[in-house]
Amino acid sequence: MSGFDNPGQPGNVNAYTGSHIQVLEGCEAIRRRPGMFVGSSGERGLHQLVYEVVSYAVNEHVGGHADTIDVTITADGGIRVSDNGRGLFVGVEESDGTSAVERELTELSFGGKPHTRYGVSGGLSGLGLCVVNALSSGLTVEVRRDGHCWTQEYEKGTPITPLTRNGETSEHGTAIAFRPDADIFETTRYSFATLSERFQELSFLNRGLAVSLTDERPERPVRHHHVDGLRAYVAHLNPYPPSLVHSPAIGFESENEDETVFVQVALQWNTWSTGGFRSFANSTRTHEGGTHEQGFRTALTDVVNDYARRQRMISADDEGITADDVHEGLTAVVSVKLAHPVFEGSTRTRLGNPEAGAYVQGVVRRHLTEWLDQHPTEAAAIVRHVLNR
Incomplete structure (x- = not known):
């Protein structure tokens, strides 16, 4: 007997036809299945709405067009995100008279975001503003570009006003204000700490x-603003200076010739903890790791062993320093930005791009080897630390 058979209702198999299949499109699909697009209808999904909007502003920064994002939890429990980027494109499609802003906020398009060289910043689904609009009871977009301010209002993903040109302005950027739909989310109260x-x-x-x-x-x-980037992040994660094996943290970055992969790395050893590793792809935390993380770990172990042998801190016959020893007490952050990221895993938080792993591995081998050779005192302290664990 098939697992799909129901002996109590023998006619059910033939009763199911194509007419029973529902095809959900646009906002309807998002509102019926919010978990597919923002992870859940609970607190996680609620906060993901904010991250989806912020990711567009981050893209503007990555492209060199913005340096400030202002987020406000409004008195009525909504969210307003404003940036000083170029502003969403306001041009109108001649074929149907729809503005580019409206298409961005209403169309399900799984393509990359064309306005920066790196396609995805922090969105789970790649649909960004369309998802936020569909899952909000109300949304207002304000675009400042081309010398004017443009506004449009939506309800539950549907435009209720046309894109309207208002007064003149010398400013540029985009501001999106929205209220999460209480009929969809289990809670609509945002956590300031989160x-x-x-x-x-x-x-x-x-x-x-x-x-x-x-x-x-x-x-x-x-207000968060860190000009020292990942080295400041590692310093934040290593709050006890007396326990540091070396200071400051090691940091380096590199971009490939095609400008499709950009890598940033920071690391520091300490004696007070077992260490911690954080990896990111396009500013999204890759909790399940991936190719970039594996490339870092492989190169790190090889470089430390190579340096220790060249300095005769371990003999040529020695089995070498294990990966576990190298990572003991290590705090490290690896961040990659990719033009075409491939996320895998049940939560889309594992990176699958093989070119990212290969590039990270090469960057770590080159830059960390140079750093160890140029800082012999700190390098010796690191090797002694991992040998004594």
Whole structure:
């Protein structure tokens, strides 16, 4: 008997026809299955709405067009995200008279985002603003570009006003204000601490980007801005200077010739903890690791062993320093930005791009070897540390 048979209702097999298949399109598909697009209908999905909007502003920063993102939790529990980028394109499609802003906010398109060289910043689904619009009871977009301010309003993903040109302005950028739909989410109350932690992370990962968060429930502002990037992130994760094996943290970055892979690395050993590793792809935390993480780990173990042998701190006959020994007490952050990221795993937080792993491995081998050779005192301390674990 087939596992699909129901002996109590023998006619059911033939009763199921093509007419029973529902094809959900656009906003309807997103609203019926929110977990597929933002992870859940609980707190995780609620906060993901904010990250989807912020990811567009981060893309503008990566492309060299923005350096400030202001996020506000409004008094009514909504969210407003404003950036000083170029502003969403406001041109109108001649075939149907629809503006580019409206297409961005309403069309399901799984293609990469064309306005920066790196296709995805922090979105889970790659649909960004369309998902946020569909899962909001109300949304207002304001675009400042080409000397004017443009606005449009939506309800549950559907435009209720046309894109309207308002007064003149010398400013540029995009502001999106939205209210999460209480009929979809289990809670619509945002956590200031959760948002602040993520924005601090983004400021570490995107050097020079200032991200501010203001809470009007009552007002509680915070601003994250880290010009030292990942080295500042590692210093934040290693808060006890007396326990550090070396200081400051080691940091380097590199971009391939095609400008399709950009790698940033920072690492530091300490004696007070077992260590910690964080990896990111296009500013999204890759909790399940992936090719970039494997490339880092492989190169790190090889470089430390090579240096120790060249300095005769271990003999040629020795089996060498194990990967576990090398990672003991190590705090490291690896971030890659890719033109065409491939995310895998149940939560889309494992990177699958083989070119990322190969490039990270080469960058770590080259730059870490140079650093160890140029800092012999610190290098010797690191090798002694891993040998004594």
